[in-house]
Amino acid sequence: QVQLVESGGGLVQAGGSLRLSCVVSGGTFSDYAMGWFRQAPGKEREFVAIVSRSSGITYSADSVKGRATISGDNAKNTVYLQMNSLKPEDTAVYYCAARRGVGTRDIRRYDYWGQGTQVTVSS
DSSP: OOOOEOOOOOOEETTTEEEEEEEEEEOGGEEEEEEEEEEOOOOOOOOEEEETTTTOOOOETTTTTTTTEEEEGGGTTEEEEEOSSGGGOOEEEEEEEEESSOOOSSSOOOEEOOOOOOEEOOO
8 A cells, every 4th residue: 555645844934945855655656657636625636746756757836846756766665845035825735646657647547646745835
């Protein structure tokens, strides 16, 4: 059973940075595409960024492009989301997710989810 555990969230001032981590266990890390999604209060969960572990190809949402970098460390079975120049509208619970095969921004195609980590950006 694949399990995902996020960490690294917290309270940060606008303009600050955070690095979120997601440790994957119970599977062969390189077999999975990993994604970060977020859900703000009263809103639907939305795509943030993805990385295909086998190819290393990354893709991020327009809302975070230039401010967010997704990366992975196969040796540590960990995927990261580095967020810079944070804005109050980035406030949300951030989730990592995994699926076999290529990455997709379609939330419905992910099989495994973490419990989420809260990111709060104050103005």
